Amino acid sequence: MxxxxxxxxxxxxxxxxxxxLRHARSIKEMSVRAFRGQRLSxxxxxxxxxxxxxxxxxxxxxxxxxxxxxxxxxxxxxxxxxxxxxxxxxxxRVAGLIDVGAGLHPELTGRENVFLNGAILGMPQAEIARKFDAIVEFSGVERFLDDQVKFYSSGMFMRLAFSIAAHTEPDxxxxxxxLAVGDPPFREKCLDRIRELRGEGxxxxxxxxxxxxxxxxxxxxxxxxxxxxxxxxxxxxxxxxxxxxxAARRAASQAGRAAGATAAPGVSGGNGDLGG
CATH class of the missing domain: 3.40.50.300 (P-loop containing nucleotide triphosphate hydrolases)
Structure with missing residues (x-):
């Protein structure tokens, strides 16, 4: 067994x-730090x-x-x-959405990006062609399919990118x-597709x-x-x-603002003398 x-x-x-991390500094400050042997980054x-x-x-x-x-x-x-x-x-096979529109070329049309991004994600051209209609229908960008994606909104970017990735049948x-970018109806559509993929193992x-x-x-x-x-x-x-x-970060931020307000000059009470 x-x-x-x-x-x-x-x-x-x-x-x-x-x-x-390289910090923006003036030439003078960079020169001083270099002279002192301090790191510039x-x-x-x-x-x-x-x-x-x-x-x-x-x-x-x-x-x-x-x-x-x-x-x-x-x-x-x-x-x-x-x-x-x-x-x-x-x-x-790995597919995914690490950044909104990742893998989409801004100068290419939505149609061209389906084939390009699908290939990047490991789909053969024949598989992309077979799934093309389903990808486009799921994305909801049919009217804009032959427009360059640089003219797409961030939501349209995400919808097309998600649709391509979700149809690669990834392992x-x-x-x-x-999912924070799309409109609520499409967000639910994406969640349903994620649940389907989960159900497929x-x-x-x-x-x-x-x-x-x-x-x-x-x-x-x-x-x-x-x-x-x-x-x-x-x-x-x-x-x-x-x-x-x-909650801890919020409390620390509020405490920092309160301390800054207390230490700010000219806000304490006094007798009205301004040094004159």
Missing amino acids: NTSHPAPSIVIDRVTKNFT DRFRALDEVSLTIGQGETVALMGLNGSGKSTLLKLISGVMRPDTGSVLVRG VFLIDEV RTMVVVAHDIRMLVGLCDRGVTMRQGRVIFDGPTEEAGRLVREDR
């Missing part, structure tokens, strides 16, 4: 990713020793505040970026915040700020904070931790 389990779709092993660690395994057919939510590392991690899974250290293994489907990783949506959609939640995974488990608990982080 064979009791072996399918190999995981995604294996992330001790991954780190750094970025160089700073390194920012976006991912810090991240390890994560996602099984075949799982739908996983990556959650966290802006800057927590979730979008960077998704880009490493997609192959758009490479880690500085560690490894990322992804099995099967791994990646989604990063793009596709592996999906979803990044979004809408915690309620993620709880209803995903089997598992991964919470990130400052480039590290701090929780991996039930989506509800992952969402609770993100809400706590949001």
Whole structure:
């Protein structure tokens, strides 16, 4: 009797990713810093020793505040970026929406982009031709199909890009915040398609700020904070931790504003003397 389990779709092993932040400075300041031997740029660690395994057919939510590392991690899974250290293994055909309109060429028409983006996502030309009508119908951009996509609204961009990606029959489907762009009816249409892919056993990783949506959609939640995974488990608990982080950031921001207002010159009470 064979009791072996399918190999995981995604294996992330001790991954780190750094970025160089170059600050706009005057020539004088740059000269002074160089003279003092100070660095002209700073390194920012976006991912810090991240390890994560996602099984075949799982739908996983990556959650966290802006800057927590979730979008960077998704880009490493997609192959758009490479880690500085560690490894990322992804099995099967990968499709996804990492940025609104990613893969769409602005100078080409919608029709041309269906074939170009479909090919980039690994579909043979014959497969694209066979699915062309379904892709266009799902996107709802039929009237503008022969216009250059640089004239599309951000919502139209997203609709066409999502439709192409969702019809590639991917083994791994990646989604990063793009559902926030579309109108509510199309957003529901996208969610229905995601549920269909989930029902077909596709592996999906979803990044979004809408915690309620993620709880209803995903089997598992991964919470990130400052480039590290701090929780991996039930989506509800992952969402609770993100809400706590949001509240803490909001409180810190309000405290900072209050301190700034208190320290601002000329706002304290006095006897009316202005030094005259």
